[in-house]
Amino acid sequence: MAKKKKGLIIALTVLVLFSALYFxxxxxxxxxxxxxxxxxxxxxxxIDAKDISEIKLEYNGKTSTFLHENDVWSYAEDKAFPLSxxxxxxxxxxxxxxxxxxxxxxxxxxxxxxLDNPEVKVTVQNKExxxxxxxxxDDNEAVGGFYMxxxxxxxxxxxxxxxxxxxxxxxxxxxxxEEIPSISSTEIKKVEIDKDGITTRLKKxxxxxxxxxxxxxxxxxxxxxxAADSGKVSSLMGNYSGVTWQEFVSYDKNNLADYxxxxxxxxxVDYEVTETAEEDDEEAAEKTKIVKxxxxxxxxxxxxxxxxxxxxxxxxxxxxxxxxxxxxMTINESDLVSSLVADYSFADLDKVTFVRNNETYVATKxxxxxxxxxxxxxxxxxxxxxxxxxxxxxxxxxxxxxxxxETNNPSEMTIMFEKNGGMKVTVDYYSYDANFYLIVDSKGxxxxxxxxxxxxxxEAFDSMIEEWQE
Numbered sequence: 398m399a400k401k402k403k404g405l406i407i408a409l410t411v412l413v414l415f416s417a418l419y420f421x422x423x424x425x426x427x428x429x430x431x432x433x434x435x436x437x438x439x440x441x442x443x444i445d446a447k448d449i450s451e452i453k454l455e456y457n458g459k460t461s462t463f464l465h466e467n468d469v470w471s472y473a474e475d476k477a478f479p480l481s482x483x484x485x486x487x488x489x490x491x492x493x494x495x496x497x498x499x500x501x502x503x504x505x506x507x508x509x510x511x512l513d514n515p516e517v518k519v520t521v522q523n524k525e526x527x528x529x530x531x532x533x534x535d536d537n538e539a540v541g542g543f544y545m546x547x548x549x550x551x552x553x554x555x556x557x558x559x560x561x562x563x564x565x566x567x568x569x570x571x572x573x574x575e576e577i578p579s580i581s582s583t584e585i586k587k588v589e590i591d592k593d594g595i596t597t598r599l600k601k602x603x604x605x606x607x608x609x610x611x612x613x614x615x616x617x618x619x620x621x622x623x624a625a626d627s628g629k630v631s632s633l634m635g636n637y638s639g640v641t642w643q644e645f646v647s648y649d650k651n652n653l654a655d656y657x658x659x660x661x662x663x664x665x666v667d668y669e670v671t672e673t674a675e676e677d678d679e680e681a682a683e684k685t686k687i688v689k690x691x692x693x694x695x696x697x698x699x700x701x702x703x704x705x706x707x708x709x710x711x712x713x714x715x716x717x718x719x720x721x722x723x724x725x726m727t728i729n730e731s732d733l734v735s736s737l738v739a740d741y742s743f744a745d746l747d748k749v750t751f752v753r754n755n756e757t758y759v760a761t762k763x764x765x766x767x768x769x770x771x772x773x774x775x776x777x778x779x780x781x782x783x784x785x786x787x788x789x790x791x792x793x794x795x796x797x798x799x800x801x802x803e804t805n806n807p808s809e810m811t812i813m814f815e816k817n818g819g820m821k822v823t824v825d826y827y828s829y830d831a832n833f834y835l836i837v838d839s840k841g842x843x844x845x846x847x848x849x850x851x852x853x854x855x856e857a858f859d860s861m862i863e864e865w866q867e
Contacts, residue, residue: 441554442495442531442547448523449489454564455518461568463488472568479573479648479713488571491563492521492531497554498542504553510544511535512553517564533561572645575711578691580668582634586688587667590726597728599625599633604820606741611733620800622840624740625733633733636724637666640693642715643703656705656714657697662726663709664693695726738793738836738844739824741814743784752811753858778865786861789854795836795844802843804828804835810855826851 447468454461462473463485470485472478507513511534519531534544534553542555587600595615602610605624613621646656653659668691673684692709695717699705704722707714743749743762751758758773760783771783790812808825815821822839829835834851836844 438496438498440494441497444493444521444523446489446493449521450524451522453520456565480571481573484571491560492519495556495560497556499555501553510553512544512546519564569645574642575708575713577640580638580666582638584669585634585637585666586669589665590728591663592726599630599728603818611730619841621730621842623734623842626735629733640721640725643718644716646705646714646716648713658694658705658707661694661696664695664725666691695722736794738795738846739814740791743787746814747817748815750813773865782861782864786857789857793846793850793854795846797845799843799845802835802845
């Protein structure tokens with residue numbers, strides 16, 4: 398009895414295994430004839446590219462016909478369409494030689510392979526007018542292939558999936574693509590954005606304490622000019638070094654309003670490149686740095702959320718991704734500028750002038766016997782006391798910025814920061830209200846700072862002067 402039970406269990410196990418194998422084979426769309434054959438690679442279609450006169454592609458509900466005349470390819474449905482020669486040759490190369498790893502000689506039902514209603518049809522015609530129809534069916538992801546029939550013949554072939562992938566294209570994929578200049582983020586000198594009548598500018602500036610200046614121009618008036626944090630600028634510049642087209646849209650520029658490109662956002666980028674003169678001796682060749690410029694026009698968004706775009710002097714309209722577009726056409730002051738009122742190191746300055754209570758004090762530094770000493774009006778001042786006071790100047794933060802802020806109160810202190818080479822910035826401190834001091838610099842910036850912090854700075858200055866005078 399035990400032996401019968403054991404035999405029954407073995408029989409059931411075998412049955413389960415065979416059932417599982419059956420379903421696996423069925424899921425792979427492999428027929429009995431196919432599984433019995435070994436994989437043998439053979440060419441099932443071949444034609445020389447120069448002998449092709451026409452290719453008709455039926456895919457995604459559209460028919461595209463490509464004509465080959467005098468070694469030039471054109472798009473029959475629109476002869477003016479700017480076909481990319483390299484993209485077209487790559488497309489053609491996929492039908493000049495097609496190999497199969499398996500052949501199903503007597504398929505029972507073409508529907509099992511997606512060939513009752515093929516996803517893709519490609520008709521290749523030679524110069525003698527002979528046509529061959531290639532029908533592309535379902536994918537077999539398990540083996541990385543797809544099923545194909547040729548010209549109504551009965552056998553079905555298993556072909557490498559890359560062939561189908563390269564044939565499943567839209568006409569836009571074959572369009573000529575204008576090259577976007579290669580821009581190194583570290584070589585950008587200026588970015589300027591014109592949007593809704595407002596110009597924002599971020600530029601390298603030797604007169605700035607950070608090396609960069611952010612400016613905002615509205616109605617022809619500079620309403621903001623502040624030093625931009627160099628670290629934040631470096632991060633932002635990465636947006637301009639990787640701009641790529643998403644999709645070709647049109648070569649017809651007569652309807653720019655349809656894409657929001659009749660009044661676009663203009664993004665101008667100045668960048669430096671190194672050019673080498675052509676000489677036999679590469680090491681001796683002269684290298685010259687020159688500044689170039691590229692201007693992007695950004696229009697409105699399409700249904701997918703991408704933006705229409707083109708180059709200022711470009712011939713075609715494209716889309717670029719929302720992330721790319723928004724990254725290059727938006728420069729926010731709050732994301733770039735330091736919250737410090739005057740971020741100047743005394744060590745980097747040549748002199749600082751203070752005007753307080755109608756008295757003027759000029760601070761300088763001198764190297765004497767390997768020791769640096771600080772002076773006010775050529776009289777030495779305690780270095781530690783001066784440094785403690787000056788740290789209150791450079792650590793002062795503004796709480797908010799206000800173009801409209803005004804006061805009739807006189808300046809309680811004026812500080813002028815100067816450095817050889819042209820940097821000269823003046824900052825005035827005015828009592829404003831119960832909570833804030835209004836601080837105005839010579840760049841036109843108006844900032845509101847905590848009243849107690851400003852009072853601490855002024856008191857530290859007065860205390861320093863009193864000690865210095867004794």
